[in-house]
Amino acid sequence: GNSVTQMEGPVTLSEEAFLTINCTYTATGYPSLFWYVQYPGEGLQLLLKATKADDKGSNKGFEATYRKETTSFHLEKGSVQVSDSAVYFCALRSGPGSARQLTFGSGTQLTVLP
Amino acid sequence: GAVVSQHPSWVICKSGTSVKIECRSLDFQATTMFWYRQFPKQSLMLMATSNEGSKATYEQGVEKDKFLINHASLTLSTLTVTSAHPEDSSFYICSARAGTEAFFGQGTRLTVV
Numbered sequence: 001g002n003s004v005t006q007m008e009g010p011v012t013l014s015e016e017a018f019l020t021i022n023c024t025y026t027a028t029g030y031p032s033l034f035w036y037v038q039y040p041g042e043g044l045q046l047l048l049k050a051t052k053a054d055d056k057g058s059n060k061g062f063e064a065t066y067r068k069e070t071t072s073f074h075l076e077k078g079s080v081q082v083s084d085s086a087v088y089f090c091a092l093r094s095g096p097g098s099a100r101q102l103t104f105g106s107g108t109q110l111t112v113l114p
Numbered sequence: 115g116a117v118v119s120q121h122p123s124w125v126i127c128k129s130g131t132s133v134k135i136e137c138r139s140l141d142f143q144a145t146t147m148f149w150y151r152q153f154p155k156q157s158l159m160l161m162a163t164s165n166e167g168s169k170a171t172y173e174q175g176v177e178k179d180k181f182l183i184n185h186a187s188l189t190l191s192t193l194t195v196t197s198a199h200p201e202d203s204s205f206y207i208c209s210a211r212a213g214t215e216a217f218f219g220q221g222t223r224l225t226v227v
Contacts, residue, residue, distance in 0.1 A: 032214075043120070043207050043218040044158075089157065093216075101148060102209075102216060106157040 002027045006090045006105030013080055013112050021075040021108045023064075023090035031094035033057075033066050033073040034102070038087045047075075047088070080112045116142045116212035120219025127198055127226055135193045135222045137208030143188035144210035149181075152205040152221075164191040198226040 007022040025031065032051045036044040048057030053068035064075045073090060090105040117140040127133050137147055145166045150158040162183050163171040170183035180202075182194040191210075195202055203226045208219040 036218075041123075041221075041223075043118075043220040044209075045218070046215065049215075101160055101163065104157045 002031070002092060002094055002103040004090050004092055004103055004105035007108055008106070009087075010109035010111060013110070015082055015112055015114055016079045017112075019075070019077040019080045019084075019110070021088055021090075021110070023073045023075065023105060025071050025073065025090075025092050027071075027092055027094040027103075029094050031092040033064070034091040034093070035062070035064055035073070035075050036089040036091060036104075038089065038107070040086070044089065080110070082112045082114050085110055085112045116140075116210070116215075116217045118208065118210050118217045118219045120208050120222055122222060123220060124223040125225070127224070129199055129226055130197055132194055132196045133198055133224060135195075135206055135208075135224075137191045137193070137210070137219050139189045139210045139212070139217075142210075142212045144191075144212070145188060146211055147185060147191040148209040148216075149183060149191075149193050150207045150209065152207060158207060161193075195224065198224070200226045202226050 003026045005024050034049045035047040037047045038044050048059040050057040050066035056065045062077045064073050087107045087109050089107045091102045093102050119138045121136045147164040149161045151161050152158045161176045164183045164185040166185045172178050185191040205221050207221045209216050
């Protein structure tokens with residue numbers, strides 16, 4: 001079955017530090033890959049996505065590249081801000097049909113200190 | 115992007131009572147919605163897939179009679195936690211698909227006392 005393994009947190013960084021959150025996956029076929037962000041007390045918001053190998057998703061300074069050879073989709077940001085403090089989820093979607101569901105990683109809590 | 119509205123944002127109820135959570139797609143029609151449960155510091159666990167006009171599909175280990183799902187229209191799905199107990203306290207999140215993308219409600223924090 002499908003699974004997502006995500007770097008365990010919590011992660012604490014100083015403002016302007018470089019961020020990497022590792023994510024690897026197991027899936028049948030060719031999944032689409034996602035990063036979602038959850039701010040305190042809120043639902044999930046799509047941060048970025050990639051639908052095929054070597055695609056790079058990017059948004060708000062965050063980037064992740066779909067690496068089929070290493071089955072990875074690591075999230076990176078060159079310079080984090082306090083406002084980036086949130087929980088980040090890696091996810092994949094794979095399988096037939098229009099109601100394909102998302103499989104999530106365990107989430108990584110990021111705290112950015114001023 | 116598409117908007118999914120979930121209500122209430124939080125609710126406190128007594129043990130033994132039932133609680134209904136609504137999930138609405140505000141600007142699109144959703145034939146399929148998903149209900150997730152999130153435990154503290156853990157990932158989202160899919161509870162069930164809600165299909166408009168038909169019975170929901172529950173994941174293994176989720177009690178159908180306890181978590182009643184009704185998807186009566188293309189814009190509304192409801193989750194009713196029946197005879198709630200403290201162990202049902204959790205964060206419940208719904209999701210709806212618009213095209214190829216999933217949009218999430220803001221979640222409902224349920225506390226059973």
